[in-house]
Amino acid sequence: MPRRPFTIAIAAAATVALSASAVAAQEVVKIGMSFSMTGAGFAAAGRQASAGARLYMQHHGNTVAGKRVEIILRDDGGVADNARRLVQEMIVNDKVQIIAGGITPTALAYGQLVTQAKIATVVMISGASVTTTASPYFVRTSFILAQSSWIMGEWAAKNGSKRVVTLVNEWAPGTEAETAFKQRFTELGGQIVESIRIPLANPDFAPFLQRIRDINPDTAFIYFPGTQAGIFAKQFAERGLANSGIKIIGPGDLTDDDELNNMGDQMLGMVTAHDYSAAHDSVLNKKYVEDFKKANNFRPNFVSVGGYDGMHLIYEALKKTQGKTDGDGLVAAMKGMRWESPRGIMSIDPETRDIVQPIYIRKVEKINGELWNTEFAKFDDVKDPLKVKK
Numbered sequence: 001m002p003r004r005p006f007t008i009a010i011a012a013a014a015t016v017a018l019s020a021s022a023v024a025a026q027e028v029v030k031i032g033m034s035f036s037m038t039g040a041g042f043a044a045a046g047r048q049a050s051a052g053a054r055l056y057m058q059h060h061g062n063t064v065a066g067k068r069v070e071i072i073l074r075d076d077g078g079v080a081d082n083a084r085r086l087v088q089e090m091i092v093n094d095k096v097q098i099i100a101g102g103i104t105p106t107a108l109a110y111g112q113l114v115t116q117a118k119i120a121t122v123v124m125i126s127g128a129s130v131t132t133t134a135s136p137y138f139v140r141t142s143f144i145l146a147q148s149s150w151i152m153g154e155w156a157a158k159n160g161s162k163r164v165v166t167l168v169n170e171w172a173p174g175t176e177a178e179t180a181f182k183q184r185f186t187e188l189g190g191q192i193v194e195s196i197r198i199p200l201a202n203p204d205f206a207p208f209l210q211r212i213r214d215i216n217p218d219t220a221f222i223y224f225p226g227t228q229a230g231i232f233a234k235q236f237a238e239r240g241l242a243n244s245g246i247k248i249i250g251p252g253d254l255t256d257d258d259e260l261n262n263m264g265d266q267m268l269g270m271v272t273a274h275d276y277s278a279a280h281d282s283v284l285n286k287k288y289v290e291d292f293k294k295a296n297n298f299r300p301n302f303v304s305v306g307g308y309d310g311m312h313l314i315y316e317a318l319k320k321t322q323g324k325t326d327g328d329g330l331v332a333a334m335k336g337m338r339w340e341s342p343r344g345i346m347s348i349d350p351e352t353r354d355i356v357q358p359i360y361i362r363k364v365e366k367i368n369g370e371l372w373n374t375e376f377a378k379f380d381d382v383k384d385p386l387k388v389k390k
Contacts, residue, residue: 029067029318029325032096034086034106035125036078041201042103044227044258045303046075049124049142051296052307053100055288056315058295064315065323072096080109091117097325100310101138104128104172111135120317120330124310125303128172129386132354137327139334139353141313142306143275145173145223146180148251150385151359152221152273153184155377156249161185161219163193165212167205168223170197177223177251180385185221193217200225205232209239212246219247226256226301233263242266252276252373255364257301260371267371270364275357276302276343277373288342302343309341313348349383356383 033053035046050073062069072094076083083106090096091113099114101107101123111134114121123131123140132138156164164185168174174197182192193215196208203224212220220241224232232254241248248254252274255267278289278299288308292300313334318325320333331353338347346357361377 027067028070029064029098029323030070030072030094030096031098031100031314032087032090032094033071033073033100033102034076034083034090034110035073035100035102036106037073037075039077042078042225042227045103045125045225048258048301048303049100049102049307049310051292052300052304052309053124053311055292055295056308056311058291060311060315065318065321067318067323069315076102076106078103078106080105082106084109084113087113091119098122098314098330100124100307101126101131104131107131107138108134111138114138114327118327120325120327120334122310122313122334124306126173129176129384130172132352136353137331139313139331139348140355141310141348142355143302143357144355144384145177145251146384146386147357147382148273148275148359149177149180149221149223150184151361151379151382152249152251153181153190154188155271155273155361156219156221157185157188157190161190161247161249163191163217164219164221165194165196165215165217166192166221167196167198167208167212169200169203169225171200173225174200174223176386178221181221184385203228203231205235206239209235209241213239213241213244216244217246219249222248222250222254224253226253226259226303229253229256229259229263233267237264237266247271249273252302252362255362255373257299257373260364260373261299263371265366265371267364268366271361272373273359273361274302274373275359276305277360277362277375279362279367279372279374280343280360281375282342282344284340285342300342305341305343309339309343309346312339312341313337344378345380347381352384352387354384354387356381358382
């Protein structure tokens with residue numbers, strides 16, 4: 001081949017290769033996850049949410065709207081500054097087009113960042129009502145503590161509770177759980193005898209559980225992150241609360257599916273309100289639990305479905321936008337979406353970008369030698385009561 005045509009041929013081949021490379025790059029949708037995967041605090045939450053997200057991809061494939069979906073997972077350790085830095089690095093260096101949000105403090109830390117970058121962010125773990133107000137690009141598929149706490153307040157008032165002590169962790173999810181429970185319980189004639197708050201980090205429940213026993217209310221409403229269930233169960237037993245005659249109720253973190261079997265038979269009969277139980281009786285959930293346990297060797301909990309449904313929301317939004325990933329377009333596509341989840345029928349409130357979902361009243365029972373949260377009452381299409389206009 002003469003020199004000139006040979007040079008032209010090489011240049012043409014290089015141009016084709018570069019074009020193919022550019023097309024390939026455009027064909028990938030990168031989802032950046034900043035979750036707490038290590039540390040004593042919230043590692044279980046990151047483990048559950050990421051496992052749920054990956055199971056969705058196992059069920060539905062890794063392509064949608066003609067594009068390949070890629071997850072980039074970073075461990076923020078549950079530290080706000082780490083999360084902000086990691087999200088910025090994923091946006092700038094990894095060129096992620098979508099962010100998956102973690103626990104409350106970390107999600108709040110990068111609200112302004114994703115707003116400036118105009119990146120759709122699906123909140124898969126945080127349970128604080130305030131979270132979605134941090135950015136117009138936040139859309140939630142996790143849960144809201146105020147939802148289950150409000151329903152728990154209603155159920156308690158209608159089922160014999162008159163005098164209640166509340167005990168919650170001192171952080172946004174805890175104080176919001178307390179506020180929602182108190183509001184609904186007192187509206188229906190109940191009395192709050194005392195409200196107790198404990199530190200989030202390294203909590204010692206013992207003196208506060210003793211305080212509850214000394215006050216001797218008919219009921220105690222208790223909230224703490226599910227990751228602290230083991231500490232609570234041990235100190236609950238030591239203080240003899242199980243045999244005190246005081247009813248213990250709360251949102252579902254109190255009897256977290258992931259921790260329940262390790263908490264012991266003292267939890268039998270404990271009543272909680274929540275959006276998900278691994279014992280939920282539906283065809284979809286039975287397959288979800290079976291496949292989840294097979295893939296991970298542990299039981300799914302309410303955090304896991306936040307990851308699973310978060311991926312569903314992303315996939316369906318991408319179908320609507322025909323694969324376009326601009327934040328405004330994706331968020332608009334997500335608003336108002338409704339589907340069946342392993343937890344039941346859920347939707348995204350188009351006004352608040354928050355989850356609307358069923359809340360179940362559950363009781364701990366032993367089935368085939370294992371402890372389960374069995375559902376016995378249901379409240380459909382529950383919105384965030386702290387955001388509902390009066």
